[in-house]
Amino acid sequence: xxxxxxxxxxxxxxxxxxxxxxxxxxxxxxxxxxxxxxxxxxxxxxxxxxxxxxxxxxxxxxxxxxxxxxxxxxxxxxxxxxxxxxxxxxxxxxxxxxxxxxxxxxxxxxxxxxxxxxxxxxxxxxxxxxxxxxxxxxxxxxxxxxxxxxxxxxxxxxxxxxxxxxxxxxxxxxxxxxxxxxxxxxxxxxxxxxxxxxxxxxxxxxxxxxxxxxxxxxxxxxxxxxxxxxxxxxxxxxxxxxxxxxxxxxxxxxxxxxxxxxxxxxxxxxxxxxxxxxxxxxxxxxxxxxxxxxxxxxxxxxxxxxxxxxxxxxxxxxxxxxxxxxxxxxxxx
Numbered sequence: 001x002x003x004x005x006x007x008x009x010x011x012x013x014x015x016x017x018x019x020x021x022x023x024x025x026x027x028x029x030x031x032x033x034x035x036x037x038x039x040x041x042x043x044x045x046x047x048x049x050x051x052x053x054x055x056x057x058x059x060x061x062x063x064x065x066x067x068x069x070x071x072x073x074x075x076x077x078x079x080x081x082x083x084x085x086x087x088x089x090x091x092x093x094x095x096x097x098x099x100x101x102x103x104x105x106x107x108x109x110x111x112x113x114x115x116x117x118x119x120x121x122x123x124x125x126x127x128x129x130x131x132x133x134x135x136x137x138x139x140x141x142x143x144x145x146x147x148x149x150x151x152x153x154x155x156x157x158x159x160x161x162x163x164x165x166x167x168x169x170x171x172x173x174x175x176x177x178x179x180x181x182x183x184x185x186x187x188x189x190x191x192x193x194x195x196x197x198x199x200x201x202x203x204x205x206x207x208x209x210x211x212x213x214x215x216x217x218x219x220x221x222x223x224x225x226x227x228x229x230x231x232x233x234x235x236x237x238x239x240x241x242x243x244x245x246x247x248x249x250x251x252x253x254x255x256x257x258x259x260x261x262x263x264x265x266x267x268x269x270x271x272x273x274x275x276x277x278x279x280x281x282x283x284x285x286x287x288x289x290x291x292x293x294x295x296x297x298x299x300x301x302x303x304x305x306x307x308x309x310x311x312x313x314x315x316x317x318x319x320x321x322x323x324x325x326x327x328x329x330x331x332x333x
Contacts, residue, residue: 004035004066008081010112011088011130012040012070013049015240019247020085025057025065029254037067041077042088074111078119085250086112086140089130091241099326102132106330109136113143122147125295127253128154129246133187134270134284135323139331141272141284149282150297153257154270156191156286158242158249159183163193163227167200170223171212177201178209182288183268184277184309185316186323191286192312193227195219197303220308260293266300267291274299277313283320 007024009017017040023029025036038057042050050070057068071077078084090104109128116124124147128137133154141152160183161175168175178200184192198209213219226233234242256267266288273279276287276299288300305313 002034004037005030005083006037006039006081007083007085008039008041008077009085009087010041010077011086013042013046013053014087015243016087016129016246016250018053019244020087020250021053021057022060023247023251024085025060025062027064029251030258032064035064035066037069038065039069039071039077039081041071041074044072047072074115075119078112078115081120081124083254084112084116084120084124084126085129085254086126086136087129087250089136099330102135102323102326103330103333105130105132105136106139106327109140110143110331113140116140116144117146120147124151125254125257126152127250127257128152128270129250131187132323134286134320135327137270137284138272138282138324139327149272152272152284153253154187154284154286155246155249155253156183156187156268156270157253158246159187159191159193159227159230159286160268161245161249161252162230163195163223166223166226167195167198167209167213170215170218171200171202171209173200173202179265180288181209181268182266182303183286184313185286186320187270187286188316188319189228189232190316190319191228192309192316193224194309194312195223196306196309197288256291257295257297258293260291261289265290269297271297271299276301277303277305279313279317280321283317283324285317285320 137152137154163181164178165175167178181198182194195209199206200212268286269289270284270286273283273285275281279285289297291297
């Protein structure tokens, strides 16, 4: 059997992690033959809750789970890890200004970037989930000296999954019959869910999504706003943010990063821009990517971008530039 993979999950006493841990430990993410050593990081005040999570993991009697290390100590958490799933972040509280939230999270992700640089393997793969995810990933990447920038990603797969399900429901097919939807930009209400290159299987035939839906007004209006605001809709209904669906999306993101995408298909990930599609290099922006089984990815090139799409790509880019600049200022304070 393979050497154990050392996986860190932050915010590990929270609700997303609670929905995520079983799938990671069971083998759904890294495969049925890959042993896992889990490290669970949270703040000291959550260690009591964490002890209950560890008990439950133990009681699952999972054959691939070789060890579980709960901790509030940064060096212990980041030591020799292969994968970092950075879920923990300061949530926005009532009355909190956006700049205050950004400042709080800059401190967290600056510290975690430095810890990755100091303690983790230089090959570590990082997915940032805590919001604002793109900008948190940017800061983490900036402070993780010695680790390749392309090893830092942020989660936009939840947005992709939401968009896929909306199209599947509209057309009357399974979500797995919809492919190559793109989420461009920021994991925020400015993101652009783009179906212009997407395909849906209808009665065994591949059909372009706009032709299958036959409703351009919906595709350019309610569909986009539904995906953009889905997280807020879940909070309004549950009084809690998305957890089960976020955990599933993290699993999808990491599984594809580990095993690669299928021929002719792509997935959406927030990755450092290489200048593609007029997006400033270095900005962590969601693109369509194709992934090889060696864990390397490339941004899909040559996709047509019409005037409508261009305006959406630029709007979300502008928001990310403003977030990044605010975050960089906060780093100096």
